[in-house]
Structures are given as C-alpha cells and as structure tokens.
Amino acid sequence: MNLPTAHHPDRDWATGHCWCCAAENVPVLWIGPAQSQDHGTAPVYACAACVLRWEQLIAEHGARRDAPGREAHCA
Template sequence: MDGHWITGDCWLGCARTGVPVIWLGPLQWDGQHAPVFTCAPCLDRIKAQALAYFLSQQPVTA
C-alpha cells in the first residue's frame, strides 16, 4: 500500500469520499488494526503540524 494513490475515503478531518487518497499507516485500537487513508489536503495539513512539532522540540542553542 505504501506510496500509491488510490480512490477511496479520507479518514481524517474532511471525511471526503471517492477522492484520491494515500495510505497513512495502521490505526491500532483495543487490539484491532485498520488502514488509515488520507487525501492530499489533509496530508499537507498533518505534515505541517508534524513539522511544527518537530521544530518546537529542537533544543535552543546559544
């Protein structure tokens, strides 16, 4: 599933259906697994959030 866009449903905030989506990774809950897919706009949003988080974790240098 890695790196291949398919037509499907976005599991993130927009919840659009029948759009190009890419596999984001597995969701694990209570011993169960489900494949999570995301559309390009939601992927861009989550990548920006991750980058902001990573940058906020950088040690401050003098």
C-alpha cells in the same frame, strides 16, 4: 485518475475515503495504521489536503521538539 502532485507524487494513491475529513471517492494516500483498544488495527488513508495538514503538524512537532528549553508534549 488525476493524482495530487503537491506531496508524495511517487507514492501509491488510490481512490477512496479520507479518514481525516470524511471526503468520499477522492485520491487518498495510506498514512499509516491506527490502533484501537477494542477493534484492533486499521489502515488510515488521507486525501491530499489532509496529507498536507499532517505534514504541517509533523513539521511543527519537530520544531517544538528541537526548540531549546521546550518539553515534549502531544500536539
């Protein structure tokens, strides 16, 4: 299988379903657990494009958090 190499090439990619964009049968990376009040926890997988978007969101959150005079908030 050709695995994405842009980000996290050393992590374990698998073929599966992207929980973020719903793409099927694509290389996906486990990005963490999700928790539901009614259904417990489940592993969340994302494709390369969605992993990149998560990386961007996390970087933006960190930049906002570290900016002087900024309140923490959910993005």
